[in-house]
Amino acid sequence: MRARVADADGQVRTAAADYAAALADTPGNEVVAAPAYRAALAAGDLALADRAAAALRRSATPPVDLALLPLAEAARRDDAAAADAAITDLDKGTLGILAPALRGWTAFARGSDFTRALDAASTTRDPLATRLALEQRAVLQLAAGATATGLATLRATLAAGAPGDVRIEAAMVLLGTGRRDAGRALLIGDDAVIVALRDGAGAKPTLGFGVSRLLSRVAADLTSARAGDLAIALSRTALIADPANDRARLLLANALARDGATDGALAALAAIPTDSAFARAAADARIAVLAEGGRDAEAIAAAKARVETPDAGRDDFQVYGDQLVSSRRYAEGAGYYRRVLDAGAQGNWAAWLQYGGALDEAGDWAAARPALEKAVALAPTEPLALNYLGYAMAERGGDIAAATKLLERAHALKPADLSIVDSLGWAYYLGGDEARALPLIERAARGDPANAEIGEHLGDVYWAIGRRYEARYAWRAAALTAAAIDAPRLAGKIVRGLPAR
Structure with missing residues (x-):
């Protein structure tokens, strides 16, 4: 009962500890094991996750994502045979859409022909399975050294709507295997993550890397759709497969925050190193998590600390302005929205709209009207x-x-x-x-x-x-x-x- 109360309150570590005690008293009890498994993944208690999973595997209706845990553990060890066994179990449920792409990575890890495994996606007649297999085909072709072919396949996947995660995955493989010019060419833009990755070392295309990136790519879709337990399971097991996947930590934090587990989300963000390409994104996410968790004073303090650094820029002013406005400190927020405009957003209608809106809420209609008119002039439709x-x-x-x-x-x-x-x-x-x-x-x-x-x-x-x-x-x-x-x-x-x- 204590575990259930803690779980409902978003206290994932307390919940996991209490579920662990309950499961120790009643090993194999599915009623205890099911919530214990979820709490363990949320808290990162892998020992409890393994114990709960062992009980749930004997169930007539095991969770559809249960095979993700042994899959991730096998991928981390670079054990293609054990990973294939887990994929066979995964293929029995709704997450079977991942199977062809995953088998492509296990084939690559064994040094065999990954294209045959990927081709199996077409027999499923599932458009998502086909799409995921095509995305991983591009990455695996690059991993195998077929740069021109892989880039051509990548262009096709991006044209078909593949997310930016796939582009980043491909770039990391190129950078990590010495093809730096080709890798850097894929990382276009001035986003802080992209800039940091462009100068980074990339990654070797191991089984752990491939499985982790595929799981986090799917988790990203589910996190934005508020998929709860499954998003947490995918992002946590992505981290098990490759502990260096800081993108998965961001996704895990997002999923936990949406589930009300503010402390768990903050712990996931705190595990992202300060020299990570995702460190800046983690700092932004921390402010958002604090605000979503009702800890407004902490969110404002964190955002204020950012704007007071010597290298503070437009994004920092934007985040602090947003926090001030959400706390009804409209006049102060307008001042930082003005700094956003002065830092290079003069041609951005949305920036003018935010600035004018904050002035209007602050009661300064005389200053708000021309700012709002500027927004309309820039975006008349x-x-x-x-x-x-x-x-x-x-x-x-x-x-x-x-x-x-x-x-x-x-x-x-x-x-x-x-x-x-x-x-x-x-x-x-x-x-x-x-x-x-x-x-x-x-x-x-x-x-x-x-x-x-x-x-x-x-x-x-x-x-x-x-x-x-x-x-x-x-x-x-x-x-x-x-x-x-x-x-x-x-x-x-x-x-x-x-x-x-």
Whole structure:
């Protein structure tokens, strides 16, 4: 029971320790082993993971990812035979889509023909299995020394939508096998990770390297889709296969943070060395994890420390500005968004929009308006910029006709966006056209019933056309999800209604 409570609270290390004690008392108990296995992977307790896995292998319905653990352990030892045995088990479930690509790596490790294993993907008739096999074909061709052929295959995979992880994997193989010019040519851009990798040593194409990168490549897709347990299992076993895979540590931290395990996520990030190519990304992730975990003061302190370093730059100003704004310190945030602009983002409409939005929230409409107009000038067909400027102009009592035209343009560009639908309806209302306003705001409220702002707008329109009971109902509904700062205003409307217009 203590383990379950700790697990629910995101305390992965405490949960793992308590599950280990429970499993020691009842070896082979599947009811204990199943959550123990998950907690062990989250906490990195591999001894507990092995004990729990041994119990679960006797189950009639073992977890689909159970074979990942022996696969990763075999790959780390460069044991192709043991890895093949694990892949056979993996192939029995939904993760069988990984089997052809994985068998390509075990064939390479044995010095045999990896193309035959990869070709098996076509017989599965699964598009994801085929895609993963094609991506690994490119990397394996490069690993085998076929530079021209491998690069051609890589170009085909990238054209088909392969993620950047595949490009990085290929570049690391080239760098690690002495083909530095070809490897560096794949690492294009000024992202901190890319720059650091370009000057790095790369990696040897071992079985552990290949299995680890494939698992983390799939984990990246699942992490962004909030896949929970499976994302944690894939990223953790990627680390077991190759402890040098700091990209997997980032993915593990992300998955743990999304699961509420803030301390576990921070521990994963802390294990990334300061000289790693991913050190800068880890520092950014640490700030995000702290903020997501409700530890706002620590997040702001970490971001502030970054901007106070001698080499602080645009990305640091952006992160600190974001943290300040999320804490409602809008004027301070606007100052750092201004530094982002001055550090080279003058042509970036989104940077102007953030700057103007922060000024607007800080109550400085006079300075906010030209910044927002600059965003629209840079991106005249961007619905987000049009919507913000139009809505703000309408709210601030400016030219309602001009504001409405901006919002009509935004709506024409993105008619399904409920925020824009509400904004346009609200502009019609402020302009005195309740008949055009009502169907738009009703549509927005039906599509997003938990949005307090839209609910309040709906109540205001109902009141204006004499539907007083429905107005109070809409305001009461809005009050259920409104921010605390808005509660007194809504309470006043529920009691007194609106003054005559």
